[in-house]
Amino acid sequence: MAVLNYVRQWRSLAKEALDRTAIVAKFLCFLHVTNTYLCSSTLVYGPSMLPTLNITGDVVLAEHVSHRFGKVGPGDLVLVRSPDDPRKTVTKRIVGVEGDKVTFLVPMSTHQYRTAVVPKGHVWIQGDNTYVSNDSRNFGPVPYGLIQGKVFFRVWPPDSIGFLGQ
Amino acid sequence: MASGNILWKYTKKLFTLGLVGLTVSDSFASVSPVRGASMSPTFNPSISSLMGLTTDDYVLVEKTCLMKYKFSHGDVVVFSSPSNHKEKHIKRVIALPGDWIGIRHTSDVLRIPDGHCWVEGDNPSSSMDSNSFGPIPLGLVKGRVTHIVWPPQRIGAVEKRIPTDRISSI
Numbered sequence A: 001m002a003v004l005n006y007v008r009q010w011r012s013l014a015k016e017a018l019d020r021t022a023i024v025a026k027f028l029c030f031l032h033v034t035n036t037y038l039c040s041s042t043l044v045y046g047p048s049m050l051p052t053l054n055i056t057g058d059v060v061l062a063e064h065v066s067h068r069f070g071k072v073g074p075g076d077l078v079l080v081r082s083p084d085d086p087r088k089t090v091t092k093r094i095v096g097v098e099g100d101k102v103t104f105l106v107p108m109s110t111h112q113y114r115t116a117v118v119p120k121g122h123v124w125i126q127g128d129n130t131y132v133s134n135d136s137r138n139f140g141p142v143p144y145g146l147i148q149g150k151v152f153f154r155v156w157p158p159d160s161i162g163f164l165g166q
Numbered sequence B: 001m002a003s004g005n006i007l008w009k010y011t012k013k014l015f016t017l018g019l020v021g022l023t024v025s026d027s028f029a030s031v032s033p034v035r036g037a038s039m040s041p042t043f044n045p046s047i048s049s050l051m052g053l054t055t056d057d058y059v060l061v062e063k064t065c066l067m068k069y070k071f072s073h074g075d076v077v078v079f080s081s082p083s084n085h086k087e088k089h090i091k092r093v094i095a096l097p098g099d100w101i102g103i104r105h106t107s108d109v110l111r112i113p114d115g116h117c118w119v120e121g122d123n124p125s126s127s128m129d130s131n132s133f134g135p136i137p138l139g140l141v142k143g144r145v146t147h148i149v150w151p152p153q154r155i156g157a158v159e160k161r162i163p164t165d166r167i168s169s170i
Helices: A002-038 B002-027
Strands: A039-044 A058-063 A077-081 A089-096 A101-105 A113-117 A122-126 A147-156 B029-033 B058-062 B076-080 B088-095 B100-102 B109-111 B116-120 B141-150
Touching (some): B002 B029, B029 B141
Antiparallel strands (some): A058 A147, A077 A147, A089 A122, A101 A113, B058 B141, B100 B109
C-alpha cells in the first residue's frame, strides 16, 4: 500500500512538473513568434545613424510585418542583416529600391559623386551620417531578403520617445 | 453556451499548436518540397518518375545552423533568391569567404568576400546559380538540407560533395 501511495505521489509530481514545463515552453514559443513576426525591440548604437539615432544607444521597436509584403520603400528605417557578417544586424535608411538611380558621395572623399542603378530585388541602404557609415556605398546594393524589419518607434531614452518618421 | 465553450477550447488548442509549430519550423527543422531539376541527380532525378508523373522530393531543412552561420563546403542550403525575396532556392555551397573560385565557362577567378558564399546547382545545364548572380550574402541562407524524407524509396541523408578542382583557399 505504501508503495502504491508513493507511486501516486510521484506521478502527480511528475504531472505537475510536466505541466509547468509545457507552460514555459508555450510562453517561449509565443515570445519567438511575436518577436519574429510582429514586433521586437532592438538596441541600436554607433555613429552611422546620427542625428536620427544617438551614438550611445537607443532602444527602438521594429515591426516585422510590412517587409514581408514588400511594403518598405525609400525613407524607411530598416534593420538589415549585414552582408559582411550574417550574425550582425545594422540599422540603415533605404535610399533607393529596384530600378532607382542613386547618386552618392564616394566614401573617404569630400566631393566625388557617383551614380549607380539598383538591380532587381535589391535595395540601396545608407546611414544618415554620410561620413561615418559602412553602407551600400561600400558594399553595394543589398538583396531585399536581408531586410529583417522596419524601425518605427523609439522607447529609450525617455526624452526622445516617439515615432521615427521618414 | 456549451458549444461556444468547445469552440473556444479548440481555437485555443489550434492557436497554441500554431505557435509551437511555427517556432519549431523556424528554429529547428522544417520540411519543404524541391521543385525543378537544378539539383538533379541529388534531388528530383528523372528516374523517380512514376507513370510519366514526376514526384517532387521533400527534404528536411534544419535551422539550428542559423545560430552561428557556420557552413562547410558541400553543404546543401536553402536561401532566398537575391533578385526576388519571395523565391527560395536550394543549391550547394561550393566556396566560403576567403576562397578563390573559378567561374564556370570563363577563365576568371574570384575571391569570395567576407560574409558571402558561392552556391551552385548539381546540374550545370539547368541551374540559376552564383555563376549568373555572383556570390550571395550568408544572411540570405534560411537553412541546411540534411535528409530526403519523401518519396519513401529515396529516404536518406544528403551527402556532401566537394568539387576540389575549382576552389583554392589561399
